[in-house]
Amino acid sequence: MVDFMITVDENLCKGCNICTEFCPRKVYQESGVLNKKGVHVPVPENEDKCTQCQLCALMCPDQAIKVDEKVDEKDDK
Amino acid sequence: MDENRENRFMKYLRKDRLPHIFCAGCGNGIVMNTFFNGMEMAEVDFEKVVMVSGIGCSSRIPGYVKCDSLHTTHGRPISFATGIKLANPENEVVVFTGDGDAAAIGGNHLIHGARRNINITVICINNSIYGMTGGQISPTSPKGSYGSTAPYGALERPFKLSEMVKAAGATYVARWTTAQPVQLSNAIKKALKNKGFSFIEVMSQCPTYFGRKNKMRSPIEMLKWMKEESIVKRRADKLSAEELEGKIIVGEFQNKEEPEFSDKVCQLLEAQCTTGKPSSTRSAFEGD
């Protein structure tokens, strides 16, 4: 289990799969099913491989992705 | 959407207008992200940002942003931006424009803005085509590329925008592509910090028209093409024109300090308007 989350907003995603292609850790997988809007919304299938580099969130043209920021160890307590 | 689960740039956007009108995978959305990223790095006060644009898909960006903005006529955003800056030099004026808007109909405004060195930042989204009107070729379309007005391929040589704006006198100039969002964000940060005319040329993908007409149907193919053909300026400077054929030269083209236009106007007014009466302002402009 990872202690952070990746979310893709279904209402914003247009299914371009830029995130799927350019994530250096291949976290996302193309979805086989269409959502209500007729979009294949990618699934962060391999969340455990994510390094929270934030590249996907910077490249998503539709501001659909949120990856939790790294929590600084020192700020933790 | 739960606010905690929203993209980090959502706070700058007019959520009620989303999703935006851009086609799936269009580069315009990536440029929006890199702008916000660069703005945060430059520590610019978002309250002071005024976005100005002309006409085109790229020019629709300001309409989605929660700041003061002005959507002007085709080719003229730099002229309107000049007025906004001079009316209140405290404004952080940013122009969003396309290759058609800035280099075709607005070419003159672009070079003269650069010549004046007025402190505004121009972000030109160069997708090498007129996206909004259906894929006509633009002054930056590569030689041989196809468009609805060039069914046999473009015959003309394209403008090299960054080189042109540098020659016209801009004090910060950089070119990157949407496939290099981190470098692009850094360039935007420097452009915002530069006190003078800053020009950012973003090579971007229009999969719907440029891509479809030039055998790159998906935004992913276009991004890979831009990434592969990019060559940093330092390396490009050592190569011949033949070796650079088809390459996209990326990096910083200009970064220098020169007197800035709104400063000069303020200094003139200060020196001439000693009484504070309207007549003394008039005489400052008339030069007596």
Ligand SMILES: Cc1ncc(C[n+]2csc(CCOP(=O)(O)OP(=O)(O)O)c2C)c(N)n1
């Ligand atoms: C005076 C005038 N002439 C022509 C047009 C038609 N027109 C609208 S957008 C556009 C070109 C836009 O191209 P670009 O600036 O590259 O923007 P893009 O859509 O590619 O982002 C043209 C010619 C217009 N709106 N006004």
Ligand code: SF4
């Ligand atoms: S990059 Fe954004 S819009 Fe494109 S598929 Fe991924 S989440 Fe959806």
Ligand code: SF4
């Ligand atoms: S944050 Fe980086 S590693 Fe994680 S999913 Fe996004 S691109 Fe991949």
Ligand code: SF4
């Ligand atoms: S037509 Fe081209 S530039 Fe316009 S929104 Fe679609 S992909 Fe983007």
Ligand SMILES: [Mg+2]
């Ligand atoms: Mg264009």
